[in-house]
Amino acid sequence: MITEKMRTAAKDLLEKGEVTTVIGWEKGTFWYNSTPVFISKPEEVDRLVFDEFCANNLAKYLMDYRNAEGKTAVFVKGCDARGVNRLVQDYQVNRDKVFLIGIPCSGMKEAPKTAEKQDSSKLPLLKKCQECATPNPVVYDLLLGDPVSERQVPDRFSGVEAIEGKTADEKYAYWQSMHSQCIRCYACRNACPACNCRECCFDANGLNWLGKQNNVQENQMFAMTRAMHVAGRCIECGECERVCPMGLPIMEINRKILKDINELFGPQDAGMSLEDKPALGQFKLDDPEKFM
Amino acid sequence: MSLNSEALPKSQEVTAAPEASNQPWEPKIVGFACNWCTYAGADLAGLSRLQYPPSIRLIRVPCSGRTNPQFIIRAFQRGADGVLVAGCHPGDCHYSTGNYFTRRRFLLMQRLLEYMGIDPARFQARWISGSEGPKFQQVVTQMTEDIKALGPNRKMRDVE
Numbered sequence: 001m002i003t004e005k006m007r008t009a010a011k012d013l014l015e016k017g018e019v020t021t022v023i024g025w026e027k028g029t030f031w032y033n034s035t036p037v038f039i040s041k042p043e044e045v046d047r048l049v050f051d052e053f054c055a056n057n058l059a060k061y062l063m064d065y066r067n068a069e070g071k072t073a074v075f076v077k078g079c080d081a082r083g084v085n086r087l088v089q090d091y092q093v094n095r096d097k098v099f100l101i102g103i104p105c106s107g108m109k110e111a112p113k114t115a116e117k118q119d120s121s122k123l124p125l126l127k128k129c130q131e132c133a134t135p136n137p138v139v140y141d142l143l144l145g146d147p148v149s150e151r152q153v154p155d156r157f158s159g160v161e162a163i164e165g166k167t168a169d170e171k172y173a174y175w176q177s178m179h180s181q182c183i184r185c186y187a188c189r190n191a192c193p194a195c196n197c198r199e200c201c202f203d204a205n206g207l208n209w210l211g212k213q214n215n216v217q218e219n220q221m222f223a224m225t226r227a228m229h230v231a232g233r234c235i236e237c238g239e240c241e242r243v244c245p246m247g248l249p250i251m252e253i254n255r256k257i258l259k260d261i262n263e264l265f266g267p268q269d270a271g272m273s274l275e276d277k278p279a280l281g282q283f284k285l286d287d288p289e290k291f292m
Numbered sequence: 293m294s295l296n297s298e299a300l301p302k303s304q305e306v307t308a309a310p311e312a313s314n315q316p317w318e319p320k321i322v323g324f325a326c327n328w329c330t331y332a333g334a335d336l337a338g339l340s341r342l343q344y345p346p347s348i349r350l351i352r353v354p355c356s357g358r359t360n361p362q363f364i365i366r367a368f369q370r371g372a373d374g375v376l377v378a379g380c381h382p383g384d385c386h387y388s389t390g391n392y393f394t395r396r397r398f399l400l401m402q403r404l405l406e407y408m409g410i411d412p413a414r415f416q417a418r419w420i421s422g423s424e425g426p427k428f429q430q431v432v433t434q435m436t437e438d439i440k441a442l443g444p445n446r447k448m449r450d451v452e
Contacts, residue, residue: 160407163407164407168406168409168410168411169409170409171407171408171409172408172409172410172447173409174409175408175409201362209362211450215450217369217448217449217450218450220365220408220448221362221365221366221369224361224365224404224408225361225362225365227404228361228397228400228401228404231397231400253404253407256403256404256407257400257404260399260400260403260404261400264396264399264400265396279396280393280396280397280400283389283392283393283395283396285382285383285392287392287395287396287399288399289382289395290399290402291395291398291399291416291417291418291419
């Protein structure tokens with residue numbers, strides 16, 4: 001039903017020439033994949049679909065179209081909409097050149113372990129969708145379907161608190177065991193709407209910000225640097241964790257920073273509106289003074 | 293970036309020293325000092341002949357806000373036992389607001405390091421003005437004592 005509305009809306013926009021490209025999802029190789037698709041001809045709109053496997057956050061793809069002529073339309077779920085706000089706030093994308101088609105989302109499902117039965121009803125929700133507090137797009141130009149009701153979500157900081165309760169040596173051992181698995185594919189960075197630098201410091205060879213060898217220390221440096229770079233700007237879409245081929249708990253680091261920001265500088269939710277500036281891009285004269 | 297292995301001597305020298313001689317182990321502290329306040333404060337400490345442990349290696353930065361979180365991680369990787377970031381008191385920044393950003397950033401950084409298993413005493417930020425030579429002496433002395441109590445840093449090290 002949403003799929004039909006998507007196709008109609010996309011066809012309308014392309015035929016009227018309001019947009020030059022529509023970014024959406026199409027059916028992938030398997031019944032449990034839906035992959036991003038970029039449509040510029042009205043006759044191709046039938047490729048568009050929306051089902052319970054459209055997990056990709058499409059906001060990041062706007063980076064590839066920011067210098068394109070005309071407008072780009074993009075379908076946004078709750079998390080994608082916050083990602084668009086992130087990019088607009090970081091001056092990466094011009095809001096006037098983007099047409100947002102909102103889709104309320106009731107959660108995406110995990111790919112099955114075995115591909116035998118084509119039954120998606122029994123599959124569990126993705127971890128990022130179980131924890132999602134914004135199923136409805138926070139910003140859109142056109143909304144398809146009715147807003148879904150907010151889900152009961154587990155306490156988002158419970159995982160962080162569990163790690164905080166450990167001793168220093170246990171914490172260190174835990175993160176060493178995690179970061180020793182990292183293969184530094186940078187998938188987390190590539191999927192992240194907050195990682196939108198034109199040249200990433202990890203790609204800059206000459207400056208040697210990060211050694212090229214894959215060892216625990218460098219992996220740890222990568223993880224901590226990325227956490228500090230997205231500090232106060234992370235929109236909690238959980239894409240980093242979803243795309244991680246090693247299944248590392250990346251959001252446990254991002255949420256730790258978010259928890260500290262909430263404790264130290266007051267409640268912050270990045271990407272909910274364009275007015276809220278990132279926590280590390282502003283200050284108050286009466287911020288907590290722990291250093292003296 | 294001058295924080296390569298040449299700038300920070302390798303850890304063998306630190307750890308091998310106690311066996312080689314009977315000298316007690318001395319911690320290595322990397323200090324990022326703001327050009328306008330703390331560096332002048334350190335200079336004043338020197339001019340006033342104030343004694344403080346030689347464990348600190350100062351790196352002059354234009355503003356405490358110049359200190360990138362990566363500098364700190366790299367310092368620990370390359371053998372520092374402690375890192376100090378020091379700048380002007382809030383309100384006194386040469387660039388008006390740099391140290392307010394420093395304060396937010398390193399409050400988070402210190403907690404992140406603690407989350408990763410690094411003792412928060414190993415990473416400190418302090419406000420030391422150009423006239424506070426005695427405070428510089430006291431901060432370095434205190435930090436050296438704290439880190440001596442903790443012992444050499446083995447975590448996050450790249451060099452063994």
